[in-house]
Amino acid sequence: MIGAMKKTFNLKIEGKNADRVLEATKHEIRQYAKRERNKPLPAGVDFWDFDCKFGADESSASVVHFAAMTESIDAVVAAGGSSFYVEILAKAGVRVPRPPIEEPDTP
Numbered sequence: 001m002i003g004a005m006k007k008t009f010n011l012k013i014e015g016k017n018a019d020r021v022l023e024a025t026k027h028e029i030r031q032y033a034k035r036e037r038n039k040p041l042p043a044g045v046d047f048w049d050f051d052c053k054f055g056a057d058e059s060s061a062s063v064v065h066f067a068a069m070t071e072s073i074d075a076v077v078a079a080g081g082s083s084f085y086v087e088i089l090a091k092a093g094v095r096v097p098r099p100p101i102e103e104p105d106t107p
Contacts, residue, residue: 003039003090005032008057012082022077026070029086033066036090049093058085 009025011018037048054072055061064072066088076084 003032003036005029005086005088006058007087008083008085010083011077022073026073029069029088032088039090042092044094045092046095047093049091051089051091053085053087055085056081056083058087061085061087 009028011021011025013021033050036050039048041048050066052064052066052069053061054064054069056076069086069088073084
């Protein structure tokens with residue numbers, strides 16, 4: 001593991017527009033991923049991958065894919081949640097080559 005973000009985001013901050021707070025939290029998550037992806041890759045590594053957890057709090061967080069993080073945040077907002085927990089752990093990823101596709105014999 002290289003980098004980690006473990007944070008509880010509060011969506012209802014007195015004196016701030018809720019929509020702006022929501023966009024700021026999404027922006028912070030995207031910026032973290034961007035910073036991690038821009039770090040130099042170690043030898044033998046193809047890309048930076050992320051292990052993610054999302055939930056109402058740290059104890060109830062479950063594994064989600066990084067691409068589904070925004071949808072999870074939107075679901076919390078739609079349900080009227082006031083905060084959520086995000087854990088993102090950056091790790092080295094290696095691409096696995098696809099097996100060759102066998103083409104059927106044509107007469």
